[in-house]
Amino acid sequence: MNNPTELLNHRYGHGKFNPDIPWSETLATLLSHRSIRAYLPDALPPGTLEVLIAAAQSASTSSNLQAWSVVAVEDPNRKEELSKLANNQAHIRQSPLFLVWLADLARLTYIAENRGVPHEGLDYLEMFLMAAIDAALAAQNAVVAAESLGLGTVYIGALRNKPEEVAQVLNLPPHVVAVFGLCVGYADPIVNVAIKPRLPQSVVLHREIYQLAEQDEGISLYNQIMKDFYSSQQMNIPGDWSEHSTKRVASGESLSGRDRLGEALKNLDFKLR
Numbered sequence: 001m002n003n004p005t006e007l008l009n010h011r012y013g014h015g016k017f018n019p020d021i022p023w024s025e026t027l028a029t030l031l032s033h034r035s036i037r038a039y040l041p042d043a044l045p046p047g048t049l050e051v052l053i054a055a056a057q058s059a060s061t062s063s064n065l066q067a068w069s070v071v072a073v074e075d076p077n078r079k080e081e082l083s084k085l086a087n088n089q090a091h092i093r094q095s096p097l098f099l100v101w102l103a104d105l106a107r108l109t110y111i112a113e114n115r116g117v118p119h120e121g122l123d124y125l126e127m128f129l130m131a132a133i134d135a136a137l138a139a140q141n142a143v144v145a146a147e148s149l150g151l152g153t154v155y156i157g158a159l160r161n162k163p164e165e166v167a168q169v170l171n172l173p174p175h176v177v178a179v180f181g182l183c184v185g186y187a188d189p190i191v192n193v194a195i196k197p198r199l200p201q202s203v204v205l206h207r208e209i210y211q212l213a214e215q216d217e218g219i220s221l222y223n224q225i226m227k228d229f230y231s232s233q234q235m236n237i238p239g240d241w242s243e244h245s246t247k248r249v250a251s252g253e254s255l256s257g258r259d260r261l262g263e264a265l266k267n268l269d270f271k272l273r
Contacts (some may be wrong), residue, residue, distance in 0.1 A: 007031040013197030013225035029148045034193045036152030039094040039185035048149070049097060052184070055145035056138035067131035068138055069104040071170050071178075072097060081169050086158035086181065087256070095183035100159065100166070101139045103131035105175040105270070122175070123271035132179050139182055146184050156181035161257040163264040174269035194233060197225050 004027065008017035011031055049072055056070070073079055074097060082100070083092040092098055105122050112119035121127060143153045159166050159178045166178045187193070198204075203218040223240035230237045237244055252259035265272060 004028070004031075007195075010195040011198055012200060013229065014221075025148070026144075029144060032195065033143075033147060034152070034195055035154040036183070036185075036187045036193060037089075037091045037154055038188040038191040039091060039096070039152065039183065040188050041094070041096065042186050043096050044151070044185070048151075051149075052099075052142045052145050056142040059134075059137040059141040061134045061137070062130045065108065065130070066134065067104055067108060067127070068135035069102045069107070069176070070135075070138070071100040071102065073100060073170075074098070078169060082159070082166065082181065085162045085165050085169070086156050087161065089156065089158065091154060091183050092156060092181065095185040097184040098156075099139070099142070099182040099184060100170060100178045101135045101180055101182065102172070102176050103128060103135050103179050105131055106173045109175050124273045128265070128270050128272060135179050139180070143182065150186070151184055152187035154183045156183065158256065160261060163261065164267055167268060172268070177265060177268050177270065194229070197222070197229055 004023045005015075005018050007028060008019065008031065009015045053070065057066075061067075073082065076093070079093050079095075079098050082098065083089055086092060105127060109119055109122055112122075139155075143155075146153050157180050159181045163177050166172075167176070170178065172178070199222050200218040203215045203222065219242060223242050226241040226244075227239075229235075248254055262272065
């Protein structure tokens with residue numbers, strides 16, 4: 001098991017942690033997470049997919065409605081199509097398993113209509129948000145399970161760039177949308193991927209009340225940590241984290257097509273009242 005202090009210090013990019021708590025393999029798996037974007041072609045052992053889905057279904061779900069589904073994509077041609085829709089990301093094609101996580105209100109619509117009862121509640125924003133949250137909780141359980149088995153993963157938010165086209169490729173019915181994808185496979189050992197530092201806890205952890213201005217010092221520290229990280233990983237990212245992040249939210253155009261997500265959702269029959 002990795003040293004807990006070492007893992008915590010890697011996660012934050014500085015050495016200020018020395019926890020005096022019982023340690024576990026689960027904590028080691030969580031703190032060791034890295035986004036893997038280069039995969040070996042090796043197939044996954046039989047039963048891996050089913051175990052990952054069982055882990056996903058063990059996540060919490062609002063009111064036990066389980067308003068999510070997932071499409072497992074292994075066909076090379078379909079992975080190629082999805083890759084093109086998601087900025088042509090090569091790791092979608094490389095990974096032996098690509099999971100597309102869905103906010104799914106079609107199942108509840110179908111059940112209600114079969115029973116002859118109204119389902120107006122499904123037309124509200126709350127239900128879409130609930131379905132998206134359920135999908136995210138389920139997927140994160142699957143990620144932890146996969147990484148505990150020695151597999152690598154990376155989320156693919158770029159599926160939201162072209163939701164209608166993704167729906168066509170996957171034959172999604174109305175009231176269903178892909179909220180993100182997930183590559184799963186064995187990491188290519190030639191590509192060294194370090195643990196990416198996160199914001200200091202002084203920025204994200206608030207005690208009793210939220211405080212914004214007090215985050216300045218932690219953000220300044222993180223900007224330097226990330227500049228050093230970008231350099232060490234030979235990542236061509238100019239400036240610091242604040243500059244990089246503000247560019248991503250500067251305008252609707254900087255959202256890579258997701259500025260029209262509301263329109264796309266309505267085209268997929270989400271009412272969003």
